[in-house]
Amino acid sequence: DTGVSQNPRHKITKRGQNVTFRCDPISEHNRLYWYRQTLGQGPEFLTYFQNEAQLEKSRLLSDRFSAERPKGSFSTLEIQRTEQGDSAMYLCASSGAPFRTEAFFGQGTRLTVV
Amino acid sequence: GESVGLHLPTLSVQEGDNSIINCAYSNSASDYFIWYKQESGKGPQFIIDIRSNMDKRQGQRVTVLLNKTVKHLSLQIAATQPGDSAVYFCAENPNTGNQFYFGTGTSLTVIP
Numbered sequence: 518d519t520g521v522s523q524n525p526r527h528k529i530t531k532r533g534q535n536v537t538f539r540c541d542p543i544s545e546h547n548r549l550y551w552y553r554q555t556l557g558q559g560p561e562f563l564t565y566f567q568n569e570a571q572l573e574k575s576r577l578l579s580d581r582f583s584a585e586r587p588k589g590s591f592s593t594l595e596i597q598r599t600e601q602g603d604s605a606m607y608l609c610a611s612s613g614a615p616f617r618t619e620a621f622f623g624q625g626t627r628l629t630v631v
Numbered sequence: 632g633e634s635v636g637l638h639l640p641t642l643s644v645q646e647g648d649n650s651i652i653n654c655a656y657s658n659s660a661s662d663y664f665i666w667y668k669q670e671s672g673k674g675p676q677f678i679i680d681i682r683s684n685m686d687k688r689q690g691q692r693v694t695v696l697l698n699k700t701v702k703h704l705s706l707q708i709a710a711t712q713p714g715d716s717a718v719y720f721c722a723e724n725p726n727t728g729n730q731f732y733f734g735t736g737t738s739l740t741v742i743p
Contacts, residue, residue, distance in 0.1 A: 559720050559733030608674055617663055622674035
């Protein structure tokens with residue numbers, strides 16, 4: 518068990534470009550979360566998957582953001598037409614049975630939009 | 632929205648002393664809480680959790696106390712070490728949903 522893995526660790530992109538991040542959760546964890554964290558703040562919830570189903574989405578998740586978990590294993594988070602305000606750390610977490618247990622976080626992807 | 636706040640944004644302690652980090656939450660429906668430690672450039676690391684049917688839970692050098700009456704949570708770290716220097720977050724999980732709400736965090740600095 519290697520923990521939650523996120524790629525890339527860092528991404529610098531020009532405003533208006535699309536970016537995609539990947540998260541590989543702990544194997545057999547059926548719940549997966551995406552969070553966003555800006556400097557000096559706690560993580561903010563973006564979206565939640567149980568297996569392949571996206572069950573919750575935050576109001577923070579604008580139409581430019583889309584997340585998928587096609588086979589109930591890894592997940593991707595795509596941001597279209599990036600804006601400078603999208604610059605943040607994007608964190609992925611996973612948790613397993615029983616329901617509502619601790620969520621383990623990955624190291625995050627640091628996005629910088631220039 | 633939810634409100635999870637910390638009383639002290641920064642805390643400095645001498646190595647070997649005990650540390651206490653406090654957290655207030657606002658949602659009475661929250662019944663599961665986690666303390667996370669986050670070092671610079673890394674993701675949050677699980678420390679300890681507690682459910683609302685408990686008032687106290689102990690781990691290795693850490694104790695979490697929950698006071699549901701005043702919606703207050705604290706994390707006690709015994710014999711604080713330099714490696715404990717980090718930002719500590721409390722997170723609450725209301726029984727109405729799956730997401731965790733995080734506070735702003737407390738930055739703990741251990742002075743050798």
